[in-house]
Amino acid sequence: MRIRRVVLDVDKAFAQPSLSDIAAAIDRVRGVEGFNISVEEVDQETVGTLINVEGDNI
Template identity: 55%
Template sequence: MPIRRLALDVDKVVDRPDLITLACAIENVPGVGSVNITVTEIDVETIGTDITVEGDDIDTDALFRAIERVGAVLHSVDEVVAGDRIIERVLRVR
């Protein structure tokens, strides 16, 4: 079953990699069509980011290696969308 979207929590140190380098490393992974990186937190030494990756059949192992190779750290996988199409999350009313 092809992986279509991943939402990731990724941290990096302040000075490296810069966000462009991180985005390019992710975009070069097989199956990745687009990437969005949003800074969520800035500390003295680290920057927290939310990363959304979409594509037709994302090579998740290569993606995780690419993030680590440029010096960032994957904290968690917060969303996975798989299958023939992307289904948007529906918020439930409680």
């Protein structure tokens, strides 16, 4: 079975890793053709993000 889309609901620490670090790591994954990172909510310690990753056979 080929996976074409993955949706991740991620709560990350406010300071590290940065969103650009996460984006760079996703971009290096073989098979990823595109992705979107949306910030859903922010509080004092965490950032709630929704990450959509698309590609053939990821």
